[in-house]
Amino acid sequence: MIALLRREWLLAARHPGDTLAAMLFFLLVTALFPFGVGPAPETLARLAPGALLASALLAALLPLDRLFAAEAEDGSLDQLLLSGLAPMQLALVKALAHWLTTGAPLLLASPVAAAMLNLPVEAWGVTVLVLALATLFLSLLGTAGAALTLGARRGGVLLPLLVLPLAIPAMIFGAAAIEAAASGVSWRPFVLLLGALTAAALPLAPLAAGAALRID
Amino acid sequence: MLDAIDLAAIRGERVVFAGLSFSLTAGEALLLTGANGAGKSTLLRLLAGLVPPAEGSLLWHGSDALADGPAHAARLRYLAHADALKPGLTLEENLTFWARLWGGDTESALEAVGLQGLGHLPARMLSAGQKRRAALARLALAPVPLWLLDEPSVGLDAASISLFGRLLAAHRAAGGMVVAATHVELPLADAATLRLGDMA
Numbered sequence: 001m002i003a004l005l006r007r008e009w010l011l012a013a014r015h016p017g018d019t020l021a022a023m024l025f026f027l028l029v030t031a032l033f034p035f036g037v038g039p040a041p042e043t044l045a046r047l048a049p050g051a052l053l054a055s056a057l058l059a060a061l062l063p064l065d066r067l068f069a070a071e072a073e074d075g076s077l078d079q080l081l082l083s084g085l086a087p088m089q090l091a092l093v094k095a096l097a098h099w100l101t102t103g104a105p106l107l108l109a110s111p112v113a114a115a116m117l118n119l120p121v122e123a124w125g126v127t128v129l130v131l132a133l134a135t136l137f138l139s140l141l142g143t144a145g146a147a148l149t150l151g152a153r154r155g156g157v158l159l160p161l162l163v164l165p166l167a168i169p170a171m172i173f174g175a176a177a178i179e180a181a182a183s184g185v186s187w188r189p190f191v192l193l194l195g196a197l198t199a200a201a202l203p204l205a206p207l208a209a210g211a212a213l214r215i216d
Numbered sequence: 217m218l219d220a221i222d223l224a225a226i227r228g229e230r231v232v233f234a235g236l237s238f239s240l241t242a243g244e245a246l247l248l249t250g251a252n253g254a255g256k257s258t259l260l261r262l263l264a265g266l267v268p269p270a271e272g273s274l275l276w277h278g279s280d281a282l283a284d285g286p287a288h289a290a291r292l293r294y295l296a297h298a299d300a301l302k303p304g305l306t307l308e309e310n311l312t313f314w315a316r317l318w319g320g321d322t323e324s325a326l327e328a329v330g331l332q333g334l335g336h337l338p339a340r341m342l343s344a345g346q347k348r349r350a351a352l353a354r355l356a357l358a359p360v361p362l363w364l365l366d367e368p369s370v371g372l373d374a375a376s377i378s379l380f381g382r383l384l385a386a387h388r389a390a391g392g393m394v395v396a397a398t399h400v401e402l403p404l405a406d407a408a409t410l411r412l413g414d415m416a
Binding site for chain 1: 261264265266285286289290292293294296297298299300301302303304305309313314316317318354
């Protein structure tokens with residue numbers, strides 16, 4: 001599994017454009033909000049938690065459709081399925097690699113995005129924590145989605161339709177946590193709920209993805 | 217060692233082949249021939265455990281080979297039409313990944329297919345024949361009992377085919393088995409031939 005993770009890392013390092021595109025997409029979408037709702041600081045701060053989470057989830061969704069499709073096209077997927085790793089392990093590594101190369105870089109960009117949306121500085125730390133958990137949750141769900149839509153015509157369109165509704169709980173608890181931190185009340189319960197969601201997805205989503213990979 | 221009993225495969229609504237039986241013991245080779253669409257690649261994917269048989273069973277030393285997927289995968293190498301090389305990685309990085317999973321030495325595998333000295337090139341810079349040889353180099357990494365080869369010689373020049381013949385001979389001399397689908401002559405001495413499509 002370590003060997004596969006190293007390979008994914010090497011591939012991402014060789015094609016940094018994908019990671020950079022997700023980061024810039026995230027920043028651009030958050031930058032659109034002030035243009036749409038006007039630059040009034042209070043309005044923006046009110047919008048910030050939801051806007052940050054929604055933009056981050058959309059940005060993390062971008063490279064998902066290539067997660068298994070690229071492997072299937074050049075024949076690597078068959079070889080990986082015969083590599084001795086169980087399909088579930090394969091899916092888990094793919095999900096972690098997606099998070100490391102897409103979700104984690106979004107955390108670096110989050111202070112800039114938070115500043116553009118006038119989020120109080122006290123909430124920035126919680127924002128990073130929430131985005132880390134929410135994007136990991138999306139990486140896991142998205143891996144299952146990518147495995148399911150592999151081989152489907154227009155799988156790239158189907159994937160968000162399948163994955164985003166399932167990400168609604170992460171959206172609710174994540175935004176609530178950031179809002180709580182911004183208004184100075186306890187954010188712990190929301191983050192704990194989000195953590196519980198992610199913990200549940202950690203074994204379940206790779207299991208589903210692995211089963212889907214075997215059928216293809 | 218490897219026994220196929222009454223194998224059948226269905227693709228879409230069509231029976232590709234049915235009632236297919238053969239057995240292979242150590243050192244033997246089986247050539248799959250037949251027209252396009254006769255099911256050669258399907259049979260190889262089935263033997264690899266990538267698709268389940270619609271009917272029949274595959275035995276390894278007398279017990280069900282496909283019951284434990286990863287264990288079956290560990291005793292075979294499958295060479296498909298696609299070369300499974302990542303264009304952005306160098307030849308050496310491509311092979312090193314598989315060497316980490318399977319064991320074996322990247323340098324000597326490259327040498328076995330005549331690609332020594334090209335390890336630093338990105339895979340996208342290689343010609344079609346060189347990519348094919350890089351895919352063949354995976355076979356040379358670590359010994360396994362069963363090779364499943366889907367038209368292995370496509371794109372190879374005469375020198376590479378003789379290198380490939382040496383790889384095959386060494387594999388069989390060590391007790392390895394080969395199942396190869398092909399339309400052309402392969403450097404495989406006294407191999408049995410199974411013609412697909414005759415039953416239809």
